[in-house]
Amino acid sequence: MIERYNLFLHEFSQEASKELQLFSIIAQSFFQPFSLMDNLLVIMTALTAGHGLGFNRAMLFLTDGDSLKGEFWLGPASAEEAESIWRVLSTPGIGYPEIIEHNRSLLTSETDTLTKRVKKLSYPLYKEQSLIPALTASARQMILVREARNEPAVDRRFVETIGADEFLCIPLLSQQEVLGEIILDNVITKLPISTRDLELASICGLFAGNYIYTAKLQKRIGDMKKVAAMGEMAMFVTHQLRNPLVTIGGFADQLLDPQTGEKKKKRNIQIIRSEIRRLEKILLRLSQFLRIDVREKVAVDVQDMLSVVQESVRAGIAGRRITLDTEIEAGLRVILCDPTHVGEAVRNVLDNAVDAVGDEGHIDLRAYRENAEWAVIAVQDTGKGIPEAVKDKIFDSFVSTKEKGMGLGLAYVKRVVDACGGRIEVKSAEGKGTTFKLYFQTQPRERGTKP
Template identity: 30%
Template structure:
């Protein structure tokens, strides 16, 4: 900005992201204007040195949110009709395939190899059904059933659901959940879906002996910050900006909808989610739930 203004530009405008120590990042519009030393001069340097530069900053968080929402709604409109057709055309034959596979698995129990193949067929049909369910869940409008509930209870429940997988990989689960954090107006089932998805992603990113930690903090403005950290392989810098995009995945068997649904749930809570990652060291996901007086919408 300043360099361009010194080279003769009278007005400069642009956008920047301003990070805060609590993990939030606020997008700002910046307008810089040169003040002339000679008020009769028609350009910045006609009357000698400029008297100064005036900077105007405007919070454009809502503008960016609305732009993103418009794009997402356009995408969902086309995706919704596609999802309904896919569900009808694919689920019916999948049910038949699973039925026959189940029959053959029972019939050939005396033949371990055939029984194993039939079992794999059933597992793959179930996986495809899960993908279809995720597609429908992502495409349909988000309904919210808010309750005044402590976030600690939701996190503990989600942690209990992954204890077995963590134990199998010898991964340590750590939770810092202070009891004095006030209840929040959230949809507990939706938020449990968020935490479960993040925890499972963290487990999948770690080898034997890693650490998955969850920390809960109340910020001075009343917001609640949840940090989920893992000591996994991390996310490549070129992938970091795409992880919430529908269908983006680095997993061979992934559908790429898990984190897209997470983003949708977070948006429905008028909350924020940010991801920081260092390849080879791990990933930190930060969720910022708004203070009660900032909670909006959701039905």
């Protein structure tokens, strides 16, 4: 007998300890396409939520060069505010996803006085006589402070800011690199920080340090890829622009020749205009490809977006023996992505399908739910399929299966879907057709199943 279980658990048995639930939620968040700050918010929530370690407040510092700078401060500013927040979060049915969303809204609120205060704090990391909190990071040690007002090793300005006499400082480290610091207190409840609290909080600190390190590595890799791509881009632009410019120059010279007849001049002008249109198309594709910058995923209405896209494609295939069928699942309303680019990405896939079927063929455009958290936009055609030789390279920049293709269409689609936290599946058979599946999230979740 074989029993199968989802790696990403949504519910736990009654026997599961609070610690197991806590670390599982944190670990699962790293498999989600969240930003660095979103994942750090998950950890800070785990440290402060009643379901987790239950500290009253959590303060985050991140390193910036040789400085330690305040980033955000999660928790109530007063006993009255604490009572109000805890009343909301103790509502039956409230779990980690809801608490994290609540905390995210608090941090972006104009009334978030704590974060405004901590953002004013900055400390040099490697002074000879470092004081807490900088001492924690530079010494690479956890420090539990009691009677802070009487402790000369604590910075006076920090004591006034935090307003707590007892707090725990946790350095965020990875590969011997100091990445930041988390500071925890129980200023509202006045509960002492126990050895168990210290042990569990230290593990959360390890999670946070390793995640920051991983995020920085990914950024460095991305920057290196951009530099490498610039060289390819320069060669590509030179190649793409040279031919139409040479053509325009040659026919323009003929226009200046007094021996050129009127009929030939008219033909030359038409050719020059055609080459200018070609240049415009090249520059448009380049600008679309280069300006992808998905800062925030928002809810995009699938019905509205696909309606506009498919109508545009239908206009382009009018008069040709190509049929386009569209089917959108009734219950699917919104996907999370970038409204500026997602429609253009789907249009690129459809344009490829139109090119693949030639003068006669069939294209299916479908949108449906894969599961509770993921939606699929699928484009299937009966075209010529993708040659085996380029199957693994179709998303690379400047790789094209078309004779006059620029090789940016599918690279653009891949960048958009990646930036939205989704992924793409491709199935193709030469002579039979191709299916592209674009996966997008349907709702913001801190836990769930990858497609």
